Amino acid sequence: MRPRTRTRTLAVLLTLAVIAAVQASPREIPLELPSGKKLTVEVMETDEDRARGVMFRESLPLDRGLLFVFDAPSRHAFWMKNCKFPIDMVWLDAAGKVVHVAAEVPPCTKEPCPIYEPDRLALYVVEINAGQARREKVAVGARLAFSLSK
Secondary structure: OOHHHHHHHHHHHHHHHHHHHHHHOOOEEEEEOOOOOEEEEEEEOOHHHHHHOOOOOOOOOOOEEEEEEEEEEEOOOEOOOOOOOOEEEEEEOOOOEEEEEEEEEOOOOOOOOOOEOOOOOEEEEEEEEOOHHHHOOOOOOOEOEEOOOO
16 A cells, blocks of 8 residues: 555544544533532433443543433432442433432442332433432432423
């Protein structure tokens, strides 16, 4: 392969890799907590995103979170396998009302990992830093405000 052709080929491959990475990144939206604090949340809509969650991340900035979106209400269960820091998990109904909070959930340190699930059906789950739910008045019955419209 000639040097010029090789350079063009590498440029095309790099461009395709960047496009794939951007497309693979979850979209981000604002979410308002009951205290009025606004977070930017990654919308976890695909099976792959939902399976990964906060796994393998070193931390989660205080102004960030993850919003897991499911197709139907259920008792969506979570675990902390391959996670490196504690979080708060907040289950929401279709209206964004909190139906369950698991506070300060620690990383899983040995198998089998504990499973965390709500007492009631939920359509969404929010993951935020440990202790943030308490500080920002996230409790059963409170509402979190967000819009999923694209």
